Amino acid sequence: MARVTRLPGEGSAEVIQSVDRALRILTVLQGGRRMALGEIAGALELPPSTVHGIIRTLLAHGMVAQERDSQRYRLGPATLRLGNVYLDTLELRSRVSTWAGELARRTGFAVRTGVLLQGDIVVVHHEPRPDGTRQMPEVGIVIPAHSCALGKAVLAYDGDAAALVLAGPRRSMTGDTVTAKAVLRAQLAEVRASGLATEAEEAVLGECGVAAPLAEAGGEVAGAIGLVVPSGEWPADPSASDALRTAARAVSRELGAQAWPPTATGRAATA
Amino acid sequence: MARVTRLPGEGSAEVIQSVDRALRILTVLQGGRRMALGEIAGALELPPSTVHGIIRTLLAHGMVAQERDSQRYRLGPATLRLGNVYLDTLELRSRVSTWAGELARRTGFAVRTGVLLQGDIVVVHHEPRPDGTRQMPEVGIVIPAHSCALGKAVLAYDGDAAALVLAGPRRSMTGDTVTAKAVLRAQLAEVRASGLATEAEEAVLGECGVAAPLAEAGGEVAGAIGLVVPSGEWPADPSASDALRTAARAVSRELGAQAWPPTATGRAATA
C-alpha cells in the first residue's frame, strides 16, 4: 500500500503509515513532554484507539514510558540508549574531539560541533571554555539552523536543506534572528565566499558565534564546527577565526575529504 | 490484525507488526553500528524489500542515516535529540542532580544514577569524582542489571523485572559476575533486608559499587543511585553508605514517596 494519493498532513512521501505515525508520536512527545493519550491523538488528528495501539508497541520497547499515577506518556529510557550509541558511531564526533580541545585552548572559547537534522542543528560535541565557565550538557540540544553560525555554515553548502529552510517558516529566536529570506540567502552566499559563518545574538541573547563547515569524503558537508563567543568579546580576534579554519580543514581531511571548503550541492538559493 | 496467533521471534505480544519491526531495526543497528540492508534483513529474518520500506521511513525522520558512499545504514541524529529530551523530562534526574554533587563531595566517589530498561540499567546521571579523575561521558551507557549495584538495587524491589532477568540468560562481564540464579536471588533478598546493594568487579574490572534504590510516589522503585568505588578503596567506609542512604531517602521523598526503601512488587524469586 501507500502507493497512491497521500493525504496532506500524513507522511509526506513513500513512507509506511504506521511507522511514520509512531515516529510522529515520538516527535510530539518531544514538545509536549508528558501527554495524555487524548492529547497525543488530538495533536496528530487520529482516533485515540489508533494511537493507543502504536503507543503500546513503543511502550514494549521502552521508547515511551507511562507514569503510573497520571497515566500520561513520556519518552522512555530506550531513547537515551539510542542517542548514546549514535554518538559512539559518529565518526565526525571522534575526529572532532581530538581537535576541539586544542581549539578551545588556543582561542579561549567553547567549541561546538553540530550536524543537520531537517532544518535544525543538533549539537554532537561540546568542548567547554578552558576557564570552566558553565558546565551544562549541551550535547543533544537542537537549534534552528537559520539562527546559528553552525547552521549557516552547513546550509551554505547543502542547497537542498537550504531550500527547505528558505521555504518553511523561520522562527525568530531573539530580536536579531535573521528571518528574511533575501537576507539569509545573501548571508549563505557570503559564507561560501569566505568559508566562515557568523551569528550575533541571533539564537541566544548574549551569545555570538563563528563556524566553519566540515567536509567528508565525496566533498559534501558533514556538519560544522564553531566557537561560542560571548557578546562582550565579539567580534573575536581574527586569529581565532584562523585557528577555527585550520581545525575545520584538519578534521575534514581526517574524514576523507580531498578539499575544503566542501562543494556546494543541490539547488540552493533560487526558490 | 495482530489479534491471533503470534509467530515466535516476531513481536512477543499485542504489538503492531510494522512498528515493532522498525524498533527492532533500530535495536539491531545499535549493535551493528553500520550495516548493509542485507545484513539487517538477515539479522531480522525478513525480506530485504520489507526492511527497505521501513528504513525509508526511519530515514525520512532522521532516525537512521545512510552513508553516501558505502550505502550502509547507521543511527541518525534524531535519536540524539530524543535522548536529550528524555533526560530533560526525567524528574528523577533533576531531583538527583541536586543531591549527587553533595554526595560526591562528602564521599569522594563518583555518583551514578540509573533506571531500568528491560534487563539493563541505563545511566541517566553521572557526577564525577571530586578529584576529577576521568571525564568520560557516562550518561547513556547501558549495563546488564545483574552485574551492577544499581541493577541489583532496582531488581530487589521490582519482582517482575527480576523474574525476567532470572529467566533469561545472564551475560558474564568479568570473572566475578554473578550469573547463578540462586546466588543472585539470595543477593536480592539481602538487598531488601539492608536497603543497599553492592557489587565488586562484577561489571568492570577495577570497579566496585554500592547502590540504593529510589522510591517514587506510589512506593515503587524508580531507579537507583550509587557510588563508584575503585577496587583499591573497596570496601568503602561505612560513612559513605550512610551518606548514600540519606541521599536516596531524600531524593525519594522529593519524588513523592511516603516511605523508603520502596515496596517490593511483582512475583520475584519464585521462578
Add this chain to the structure above:
DNA sequence: AATTACATTCGACTATGTCGAATCTCACTC
C-alpha cells in the same frame, strides 16, 4: 452514589503492509 472524562479493549472492514520478482546501480574482472 452518580457523573464525567479518560484510557483501554473488541471486532469488522478494507486500506495497508508485505514479499517475490523485476530493475537499477555500481564496483570489480577479464
Add this chain to the structure above:
DNA sequence: GAGTGAGATTCGACATAGTCGAATGTAATT
C-alpha cells in the same frame, strides 16, 4: 570497455495486518 555479479531499490498482486467506531473498564470529581 564490455561483462559479470552483488547489492540496493522499485513494482504490484494479494491477503494479512492496521485502523477506527463503538463498547467496556477505571478512576477521579461533584
